Amino acid sequence: MAKKAFIKVVLKEEVLDPQGKAVLSVLKSSGYGNVKDVRVGKYIELDFNEDKSGKRRPLEEEAEEISEKVLSNPLIEEFSIEIK
């Protein structure tokens, strides 16, 4: 049964990403001129306890709520979740 959630949190397309721009600048000055743009986000792995009762709400639902309420700022960030 699925027990892990893998979550990516990135800034929305229209939000400026200064950290990405900084990395881009480093790459360009290090000879990686083929790189056009860089976006930096967060990657979070949530490891869940086993559901022994079988009565818990779906992992997808809990991971979604955690992503929205704790891990991201919905105003400027968006997230995607993969359950494995």
Place this chain on the structure above:
Amino acid sequence: MAKKAFIKVVLKEEVLDPQGKAVLSVLKSSGYGNVKDVRVGKYIELDFNEDKSGKRRPLEEEAEEISEKVLSNPLIEEFSIEIK
């Protein structure tokens, strides 16, 4: 043709992740007691210029080198790359 590299950088399994522990503590005190462990890493998207000459080295190779030399600390972190 492939033009983007999606890179995850995470602390090695045996390296303590204080940021993850902090998030875990917040989750537990917010009522998400089903979460057993949290690991926090970086997620980086590299957008490459188109290869008009067709003579450039493979994107996989360049992304691997960038990940190793610029985006991660190989002593304590490991990375995975997806090309799309």
